[in-house]
Amino acid sequence: MSITLYRATVPVYLRGLTVMADYIKKARAHCEAQSVDPDSILKAKLAPDMLDFVAQVQRVSDTAKFAVARLTGVESPKFEDTETTFDQLLARIANTEAFIAGILEDRFEGAESRQITLKFKTQQTTMDAVDYLFKFGLPNFYFHVTTTHGILRAQGVDVGKKDYLGPYEMENI
Amino acid sequence: MSITLYRATVPVYLRGLTVMADYIKKARAHCEAQSVDPDSILKAKLAPDMLDFVAQVQRVSDTAKFAVARLTGVESPKFEDTETTFDQLLARIANTEAFIAGILEDRFEGAESRQITLKFKTQQTTMDAVDYLFKFGLPNFYFHVTTTHGILRAQGVDVGKKDYLGPYEMENI
Numbered sequence: 001m002s003i004t005l006y007r008a009t010v011p012v013y014l015r016g017l018t019v020m021a022d023y024i025k026k027a028r029a030h031c032e033a034q035s036v037d038p039d040s041i042l043k044a045k046l047a048p049d050m051l052d053f054v055a056q057v058q059r060v061s062d063t064a065k066f067a068v069a070r071l072t073g074v075e076s077p078k079f080e081d082t083e084t085t086f087d088q089l090l091a092r093i094a095n096t097e098a099f100i101a102g103i104l105e106d107r108f109e110g111a112e113s114r115q116i117t118l119k120f121k122t123q124q125t126t127m128d129a130v131d132y133l134f135k136f137g138l139p140n141f142y143f144h145v146t147t148t149h150g151i152l153r154a155q156g157v158d159v160g161k162k163d164y165l166g167p168y169e170m171e172n173i
Numbered sequence: 174m175s176i177t178l179y180r181a182t183v184p185v186y187l188r189g190l191t192v193m194a195d196y197i198k199k200a201r202a203h204c205e206a207q208s209v210d211p212d213s214i215l216k217a218k219l220a221p222d223m224l225d226f227v228a229q230v231q232r233v234s235d236t237a238k239f240a241v242a243r244l245t246g247v248e249s250p251k252f253e254d255t256e257t258t259f260d261q262l263l264a265r266i267a268n269t270e271a272f273i274a275g276i277l278e279d280r281f282e283g284a285e286s287r288q289i290t291l292k293f294k295t296q297q298t299t300m301d302a303v304d305y306l307f308k309f310g311l312p313n314f315y316f317h318v319t320t321t322h323g324i325l326r327a328q329g330v331d332v333g334k335k336d337y338l339g340p341y342e343m344e345n346i
Contacts, residue, residue, distance in 0.1 A: 002285060003176040003303055012307050046219065047326040112175060118341075125341040130176055134185050136338065142315035143337055149316075150323045153220040164316055165309065168291075168298040 005071055006108040008133055010100055013064035015166050016145050017097045020060055021090060022163055023148055027053070028086035030157045038086060044151050053151050055081075057089045059144040061096040067137035068100050070116050071129055072107040178244055179281040181306055183273055186237035188339050189318050190270045193233055194263060195336055196321055200226070201259040203330045211259060217324050226324050228254075230262045232317040234269040240310035241273050243289050244302055245280040 031038045043052045051059065058081050069076035077099050083089045116132040118125050127135065145164070152159050204211045216225045224232065231254050242249035250272050256262050289305040291298050300308065318337070325332050 003178065003181060003306075005176065007303060008176060008181070008307065015308070016312075046323045047329070050326055119346065120343075122345060123343040124346045125343050127341070130180060133176075134181065135188070135341065138311060139189075139315055139318075139338060142312055143319050143322075143334070145312075146316045146319035147323060150219045150320060153223055154327075156220070161316075165312060168300070168308065170293075170296040170298050172295060173292065173297045 004105070004108065005111045005129060005133065006105045009068055009071060009108075009137065010103060010105075012138070013068065013100050013141065014097060016060070016141060017064060017093050017100070019145060019164060019166050020057060020148065021093045023152055023157075023159060024057065024086050024089050024093065026159055026163070027152055027155075027157050030155075031086075041152070041155050041157065042084065042086070044155050046147065046150055046154060050147070053148065054083055054089065056144050056148040056151065057092065058083065060141060060148065061092050063137070063141040063144060065096055065099055067133070067141070068103050070132065071111045071114060071137075072103055073114075074103055074107060177278070177281065178284045178302060178306065179278045182241055182244060182281075182310065183276060183278075185311070186241065186273050186314065187270060189233070189314060190237060190266050190273070192318060192337060192339050193230060193321065194266045196325060196332060197230065197259050197262050197266065199332055199336070200325055200328075200330050203328075204259075214325070214328050214330065215257070215259070217328050219320065219323055219327060223320070226321065227256055227262065229317050229321040229324065230265065231256065233314065233321065234265050236310070236314040236317060238269055238272055240306070240314070241276050243305065244284045244287060244310075245276055246287075247276055247280055 027041050030036060031041060042054050045052045061079060065076040068074070077095065079092060079095065083092055112129050114129045115126055116129060118136065149159060149164050200214050203209060204214060215227050218225045234252060238249040250268065252265060252268065256265055285302050287302045288299055289302060291309065322332060322337050
């Protein structure tokens with residue numbers, strides 16, 4: 001058994017998106033319980049010239065949907081980056097999950113031989129699918145999930161490493 | 174072609190460790206250029222009850238070395254978590270790189286059928302090698318790399334997303 005590009009993307013992104021929904025719900029509950037202005041979290045950043053909480057959630061969504069789209073050739077849905085509330089961000093995550101969960105394993109047939117081109121302002125880079133996954137698709141996704149986590153921690157929201165890693169099937173020892 | 178556990182770990186961790194060395198050098202240069210007390214970065218955290226910069230570097234090192242050790246059965250070197258300077262952290266990263274770079278691809282033969290057990294205080298969880306990689310080995314690694322990044326950004330060190338993602342072979346367009 002080796003690892004398929006399907007296993008390395010769809011369940012991985014779905015797991016991370018579930019974590020993101022949990023973060024957003026905990027942030028919303030924190031604001032309600034502590035009478036905190038939601039904007040103080042929605043617009044919070046780790047540094048003045050970094051993306052805020054809302055934009056981190058949007059980038060998590062984009063990174064996941066684009067990675068799956070690029071690797072399969074399936075067109076990804078457009079999201080307009082207009083979210084301004086926790087509930088709208090939860091809908092964004094749910095829409096992203098729906099797109100990714102709808103990509104069945106057979107769409108990844110031949111994905112390993114795809115060449116992926118990333119375009120930037122004045123430059124571009126082309127790499128094979130597996131390089132793309134490990135040099136961009138996964139690290140970029142985890143960057144934005146973790147930065148979302150860091151923003152919530154810095155704002156005093158009660159999230160922890162267990163939330164980030166997601167649930168495991170545990171047994172007592 | 175599919176993805177081997179070797180490809181999903183050794184080059185991935187080495188790439189991330191190179192990023193970490195770059196972060197540490199930039200933090201050191203920042204302190205020298207701005208006459209900043211190194212401890213203000215070494216002991217910086219995103220939240221009072223999170224790990225500081227030094228501990229994030231140590232966890233990056235551990236996550237990488239343990240993942241490779243668990244997947245191959247090769248015993249990992251012990252590091253004592255006694256680093257207190259940028260130079261000592263760079264040595265820690267270099268020692269981690271040396272261990273991981275020394276694990277050749279043939280040590281991963283049969284790795285996919287390994288069962289990995291993670292022990293916590295009163296509970297444990299057992300999963301197959303691929304689940305371990307995607308539910309723990311990779312996300313935990315990127316968590317600590319990204320949190321290191323976030324700490325440096327919050328402290329005003331000049332690092333950016335390009336540093337995190339690492340170099341690509343670019344062409345002009």
